[in-house]
């Protein structure tokens with residue numbers, strides 16, 4: 001196995017920390033770069049952590065050199081869709097301009113492999129509700145556009161240099177480490193599973209259903225929920241693929257089937273053993289009725305096989321983590 005270090009930007013965040021944990025368990029050398037704006041020192045566990053911004057050219061250049069970085073996984077980003085609408089330049093600044101800086105440093109340092117966290121938001125509202133990687137890209141918010149612009153930079157840089165990259169387009173990430181060491185710790189979370197678990201445990205009064213008049217089986221929005229452990233594993237497989245000489249590629253990360261908001265809430269109530277306090281509200285602006293991944297390409301090209309394609313397991317791990325946070329909220333330390 002290569003001796004080089006893998007730089008994980010945003011490795012103290014939700015998804016990044018799960019990937020770091022898996023990389024370390026496989027014996028890989030990892031260094032994290034995280035500004036701790038939404039991540040937590042504790043999520044890095046005992047992995048080397050450099051605190052700083054991906055937009056800091058001097059810092060990133062030094063880090064790549066000092067740590068002999070040969071591959072980069074880039075998670076660090078802002079991810080709140082409504083905030084991207086009200087403050088677009090924050091998103092273009094961090095998600096696009098800082099990515100450009102990181103890529104420039106990687107290019108100068110000779111980094112050969114780059115794995116980029118993208119999003120299903122690059123598709124916007126696909127006509128059939130199912131998105132393939134070659135479905136037309138039509139983001140409907142600055143978050144999706146800021147990620148798509150980074151995809152384009154990667155495409156062009158890989159065409160011009162010997163960089164090879166993988167773009168992973170995440171669908172709805174949920175759940176936590178089944179062993180309960182790390183989990184989704186974002187403050188003021190907006191993601192459905194997190195919000196529902198908080199409501200189940202009394203951390204918030206209720207959970208809202210944003211729209212119950214969609215043309216879906218039960219009228220509520222349908223999404224492709226993927227367990228964070230399966231998503232993390234996709235990153236390791238993408239790195240193996242690049243290290244074995246695989247060409248630059250883009251993969252959807254989802255299971256290829258969906259659950260409605262009501263089905264998710266029912267599962268949270270069932271696993272928790274008590275009904276949820278639910279309030280039905282109007283549709284949230286910009287929400288597609290259905291968004292499901294066509295996930296054939298990642299299965300056939302990377303051989304990715306999910307281990308946790310089960311809503312009950314996803315919800316149980318999320319609830320377990322939420323209880324742990326309630327007992328010991330390291331975020332206040």
Ligand code: UD1
Nearest residue numbers: 079119120121171172190191192195208209210221261291
């Ligand atoms: C998430 C991702 C987005 C990605 C998309 C892929 C983030 C912040 N967003 O957005 O980047 O492109 O998945 O599908 O990571 N809902 C409620 N009540 C709530 C919260 C949500 O009814 O309190 C509903 C929404 O209307 C939607 C579904 O639940 O139908 C999922 O919403 P949410 O968890 O916010 O994720 P997405 O908006 O799908």
